[in-house]
Amino acid sequence: MNTNKNIQTDHAPTLPGNGRRMRFVVLGAGESGAGTAYLAQQQGYDVFVSDSGEIADKYKQLLQSWNIRYEEKQHSEDEILKAAEVVKSPGIPGKAPIIRKIKDAGIPVISEIEFAGRYTTAKMICITGSNGKTTTSSLTYHLLKNAGLNVGLAGNIGNSFAYQVATQQFEYYVLELSSYMLDDMYAFKADIAVLLNITPDHLDRYEYKFENYAASKFRITQNQTAADYFIYCADDEEITKGMQERAVAAQTLPFSIKKKLQPGAYLENDNIVIITNQVHFTMSITELALQGKHNIYNSMASGIVARVLELREGSIKESMGNFKNIEHRLEFVARISGINFINDSKATNVNSTWYALESMTSDVVLILGGVDKGNDYSMLKELVKHKVKAIVCLGRDNKRIHDAFEDDVEIIVNTFSAQEAAQVAFHLAAKGDTVLLSPACASFDLFKNYEDRGNQFKDAVKEL
Structure with a gap:
C-alpha cells in the first residue's frame, strides 16, 4: 500500500506562522x-x-x-x-x-495524479504505453468492476482523478497514464504498474530523442517496492533494453506471445496462459472479445492484473469475453453497400495505425493524416503494400504521406474535411472492402481533438 497517500503535514494548506x-x-x-x-x-x-x-x-x-x-x-x-x-x-x-x-x-x-494521490489510500493500478493503454485500462476496469471491486477509472480516460478522490471512496483506481502525466509525477507510487510498449511518439516534447521518451515511460516504476508489481511486455525491444539499464524494485511479471514465461503470461496452442504464485489461468484467444495480435498483449496485461488481485477465474473469463471496446478505437460505424467503415480516430501515431492495419482481414481504403509529429511511416510500408488499395489524406499538409507511400499505392487523394474523406473513400472502395479512419497523426489542424474527428467521420458515414 502506498505510504505517501495519507495527508501529511507538509501538504497542509496553511503557511506556518501567519495562518493564511x-x-x-x-x-x-x-x-x-x-x-x-x-x-x-x-x-x-x-x-x-x-x-x-x-x-x-x-x-x-x-x-x-x-x-x-x-x-x-x-x-x-x-x-x-x-x-x-x-x-x-x-x-x-x-x-x-x-x-x-x-x-x-x-x-x-x-500533475493532477501526483496531487490527488496524496488524498487517497486506494490501491493504484497504473497503465502506460505508446499504444493500447486506453483499451487495456478500460478492459482492466471492466474486469475489476465485474468482479465486484469498488474501483474508479481515471487519468487519461474518464472523469478527473482528483474529482473522484474528492467525491468518491474507491478502494482501487485504474489509471491510464501518458508520458506527459508521468513527467510531472514524483512521490506517487503505483501498486501495480503496467508498461505495454514503447514506440516513437510525441518526440517533439522530448527533444526528438527516443531515449528521453522511453525514460519517461519507465517513470511508472518509480518508488515501487518489493511489495508491488511491474507487468511488462517482454517482446518489446525498447522495454527489454530499458530493463537491462535500470533496477526495478517491484516483482516483475512479463508477458509474451513469442516465448514461455513463468511467472507471467504467454501464448501456447492459441491459449493465453497466465501463471502467478504457481496458479495457472488458461483461456483460448478465440473466446476473447478483443481480437487481433495487439489485443492478445492487451488481454494478457489485464489478465495478469486480475490474477495478482486474485479475481475468480470464471469472472475473468466472462469479462474478457463480453468486453466492448472504447469509442474511436477500431470502432465499427456501419456497413454500406457491403463496405465496412471503421473509426480508429484515436490512432494518433504510426504504431497505432500499424496495429489497426495488422488486424484488418480485407482490402483497405485508409484515411490518414493530420498534424504530423515527426512520423516515421516506414513501419507501415509492408502492411500498406499488402492491404491498402488507396489512401485518402485528411489534413492540411499531406506531402509527407505522399512521399512515404507514392511507390506503394496507386491512388492517394487529398481531402480537407471528414465529410469529403468519407465520400471519396466510399467511391474508392468496393464490396467486401474496409474504409479505415486510422490517421497516425494528431487532429488539431482540422478538428478540436481526436473525438471530434471521429464523431465527424461517423456523422459523414451515416449521410452516405
Whole structure:
C-alpha cells in the first residue's frame, strides 16, 4: 500500500506562522484542471485557475458554482507566481514560457495524479504505453468492476482523478497514464504498474530523442517496492533494453506471445496462459472479445492484473469475453453497400495505425493524416503494400504521406474535411472492402481533438 497517500503535514494548506491559506494554482481548466481545483479547495487551499485559452462553458459553470477564482485567454503572472505549488495540464509543455517562469521562481510544478494521490489510500493500478493503454485500462476496469471491486477509472480516460478522490471512496483506481502525466509525477507510487510498449511518439516534447521518451515511460516504476508489481511486455525491444539499464524494485511479471514465461503470461496452442504464485489461468484467444495480435498483449496485461488481485477465474473469463471496446478505437460505424467503415480516430501515431492495419482481414481504403509529429511511416510500408488499395489524406499538409507511400499505392487523394474523406473513400472502395479512419497523426489542424474527428467521420458515414 502506498505510504505517501495519507495527508501529511507538509501538504497542509496553511503557511506556518501567519495562518493564511496556501495559494494553489491550476494551469488549464479542462476535466483534469477543474477536478484538481475542486479537490484543492476541499482541502483548504486558496485556489486560482488560469487557462491561456477559452474555458469550455461546462467547466466555467462548475468553477463558478464552486466559487473558485479563474481567468481565461491569459496567464496573469502576478497571480500565478504567488503559488506555493502549481498543477499543470498534461498538454502544457515544460518549455512553455509560463512554466519556465514558475520553475525559475522555485515553485514546484506537478500533475493532477501526483496531487490527488496524496488524498487517497486506494490501491493504484497504473497503465502506460505508446499504444493500447486506453483499451487495456478500460478492459482492466471492466474486469475489476465485474468482479465486484469498488474501483474508479481515471487519468487519461474518464472523469478527473482528483474529482473522484474528492467525491468518491474507491478502494482501487485504474489509471491510464501518458508520458506527459508521468513527467510531472514524483512521490506517487503505483501498486501495480503496467508498461505495454514503447514506440516513437510525441518526440517533439522530448527533444526528438527516443531515449528521453522511453525514460519517461519507465517513470511508472518509480518508488515501487518489493511489495508491488511491474507487468511488462517482454517482446518489446525498447522495454527489454530499458530493463537491462535500470533496477526495478517491484516483482516483475512479463508477458509474451513469442516465448514461455513463468511467472507471467504467454501464448501456447492459441491459449493465453497466465501463471502467478504457481496458479495457472488458461483461456483460448478465440473466446476473447478483443481480437487481433495487439489485443492478445492487451488481454494478457489485464489478465495478469486480475490474477495478482486474485479475481475468480470464471469472472475473468466472462469479462474478457463480453468486453466492448472504447469509442474511436477500431470502432465499427456501419456497413454500406457491403463496405465496412471503421473509426480508429484515436490512432494518433504510426504504431497505432500499424496495429489497426495488422488486424484488418480485407482490402483497405485508409484515411490518414493530420498534424504530423515527426512520423516515421516506414513501419507501415509492408502492411500498406499488402492491404491498402488507396489512401485518402485528411489534413492540411499531406506531402509527407505522399512521399512515404507514392511507390506503394496507386491512388492517394487529398481531402480537407471528414465529410469529403468519407465520400471519396466510399467511391474508392468496393464490396467486401474496409474504409479505415486510422490517421497516425494528431487532429488539431482540422478538428478540436481526436473525438471530434471521429464523431465527424461517423456523422459523414451515416449521410452516405
